[in-house]
Amino acid sequence: MPDQTVLVAIDIGTTKVCVLIGEVGGRAGSVDVIGIGQAPSDGLRKGVVVDIDRTVQSVAAAVDAAERLSGLKVRSAFVGISGSHIGSQNSKGMVAVSSRQHEIQRDDTLRAIENARAVSIPNTREILHVIPRGYVVDNNAGVRDPIGMSAVRLEVETHIVTASTTSVQNLSKCVQRAGIEIDELVLAPLATAEALLSDEDRELGVVLCDIGGDTTDVAVFQDGSISHCATIPMGARSVTSDLGLVLRVTPETAESLKLKQGTALPLKVDPDEVIQITSIGEDQPRPITRRHVAQIIEARTAELFDHVAREIEAAGATNRLQAGLALTGGGSLLTGISQAARDQLGMSARVLAPDGLGGLTDSISTPPYAASSGLLIWGAKNWTVEGEREGGGRSLDNVGGRIAKIFRGLMP
Ligand SMILES: Nc1ncnc2c1ncn2[C@@H]1O[C@H](COP(=O)(O)OP(=O)(O)OP(=O)(O)O)[C@@H](O)[C@H]1O
Ligand SMILES: [Mg+2]
Numbered sequence: 001m002p003d004q005t006v007l008v009a010i011d012i013g014t015t016k017v018c019v020l021i022g023e024v025g026g027r028a029g030s031v032d033v034i035g036i037g038q039a040p041s042d043g044l045r046k047g048v049v050v051d052i053d054r055t056v057q058s059v060a061a062a063v064d065a066a067e068r069l070s071g072l073k074v075r076s077a078f079v080g081i082s083g084s085h086i087g088s089q090n091s092k093g094m095v096a097v098s099s100r101q102h103e104i105q106r107d108d109t110l111r112a113i114e115n116a117r118a119v120s121i122p123n124t125r126e127i128l129h130v131i132p133r134g135y136v137v138d139n140n141a142g143v144r145d146p147i148g149m150s151a152v153r154l155e156v157e158t159h160i161v162t163a164s165t166t167s168v169q170n171l172s173k174c175v176q177r178a179g180i181e182i183d184e185l186v187l188a189p190l191a192t193a194e195a196l197l198s199d200e201d202r203e204l205g206v207v208l209c210d211i212g213g214d215t216t217d218v219a220v221f222q223d224g225s226i227s228h229c230a231t232i233p234m235g236a237r238s239v240t241s242d243l244g245l246v247l248r249v250t251p252e253t254a255e256s257l258k259l260k261q262g263t264a265l266p267l268k269v270d271p272d273e274v275i276q277i278t279s280i281g282e283d284q285p286r287p288i289t290r291r292h293v294a295q296i297i298e299a300r301t302a303e304l305f306d307h308v309a310r311e312i313e314a315a316g317a318t319n320r321l322q323a324g325l326a327l328t329g330g331g332s333l334l335t336g337i338s339q340a341a342r343d344q345l346g347m348s349a350r351v352l353a354p355d356g357l358g359g360l361t362d363s364i365s366t367p368p369y370a371a372s373s374g375l376l377i378w379g380a381k382n383w384t385v386e387g388e389r390e391g392g393g394r395s396l397d398n399v400g401g402r403i404a405k406i407f408r409g410l411m412p
Helices: 052-070 106-117 165-177 188-196 199-204 236-247 251-261 290-314 337-345 367-382
Strands: 005-012 016-024 031-040 076-081 087-096 125-137 140-143 153-164 181-187 206-211 216-222 225-232 274-277 286-289 325-328 349-351 383-385 403-405
Touching: 005 052, 005 165, 005 367, 016 052, 016 367, 031 052, 031 367, 052 165, 076 165, 076 188, 076 367, 087 106, 087 125, 087 225, 106 125, 106 153, 125 165, 125 181, 125 225, 153 165, 153 225, 165 181, 181 188, 181 367, 188 206, 188 216, 188 225, 188 325, 188 367, 199 206, 199 216, 206 290, 216 290, 225 290, 236 251, 236 290, 251 274, 251 290, 274 290, 286 290, 290 337, 325 337, 325 367, 337 349, 367 383
Parallel strands: 005 076, 076 181, 206 325, 325 349
Antiparallel strands: 005 016, 016 031, 087 153, 125 140, 125 153, 206 216, 216 225, 274 286, 383 403
16 A cells, blocks of 8 residues: 555634544545544634633544544644634735746745745734735736746735734644644635635635634635635624524524524515424423524624625625635525525625545535635645655654645645
């Protein structure tokens, strides 16, 4: 059996931690899932770690489950990060083409990207990603792949994603204390996009919306790459708590009501359809209309899509996203949500489940696993094991470890 590379993804969500172990290269370029682990998560608020001990426990439990399923020991992982502390800015980098024939080499592009990285950011923040958006070769803008072209001067336009250093440290601590090294902290929507979006979607313009428990990650892709991202501090659990408050029912009752009877489209519900609910402190159920439940849900989804519209505006992408809205995350499973989005935002909308992985995908080919699936694909696309190309590889009982960044896959 040829040596294979094993990568690990950890998605630390506000409702669950999900760990995926993937084997890269079984078939050409493919990633096969060979381990899955999940544990409830309750150490985050609005997407940011507020209780390290509880989060460590969740990560450890999810890792443990994935290790038992795969029979492998996890040493390092790709970890998703998001939250309202994420910021981004554009930056240019310029270099003189170094070779005597003035033919652009990979090294020139790397130096240009390195150059773009030298922006001033506050000392409370750090750079997560420097994403090349396009190159200017001498005076010709809009070049996607400049390697091999002849030029004197190479300029790169990049999108720089930054994060609050303390949020990065707290998230990192949770992973490290669970005994796992971090291969890379990856902006969650960038990873998620790998499992959902085609190159064409990104080219046409698309807004990715991952509706999780307490947060909704929004990322706008235009002209092939990410142009804006934000985290909205509300999600599917906000719908549950609204139902709990308005109908005075327990969180469990509210959740089950949402999952079994909920819809974001009250007008599609028969106004006479009645359901029985038991409020807190009462022993007799009382009748309410299912349409009323839908109206409570609709109020929240409308507020959420209002925020999404504002982010699209902030990206300068209003009326420019031909591939529309791509919904994912557990919240995208709410009945009627894509129709509600279409009606409100006036653009096409679809619910997407992760795609592109092989192996044990039966239980993870659904929207809540878009981020963890995307992290595995991101890892396989952007990283290689050191020495792998010399035929080294690693044995499968030693998962994760020393890997070297390759710049393949960063360009759209
Ligand atoms: N069929 C469904 N209908 C409506 N909501 C659903 C459905 N299935 C799951 N959800 C909701 O999805 C939410 C969890 O989504 P998900 O697993 O994507 O969150 P997370 O990744 O843990 O959180 P986050 O992305 O905010 O960090 C829960 O609030 C749950 O109620
Ligand atoms: Mg999530």
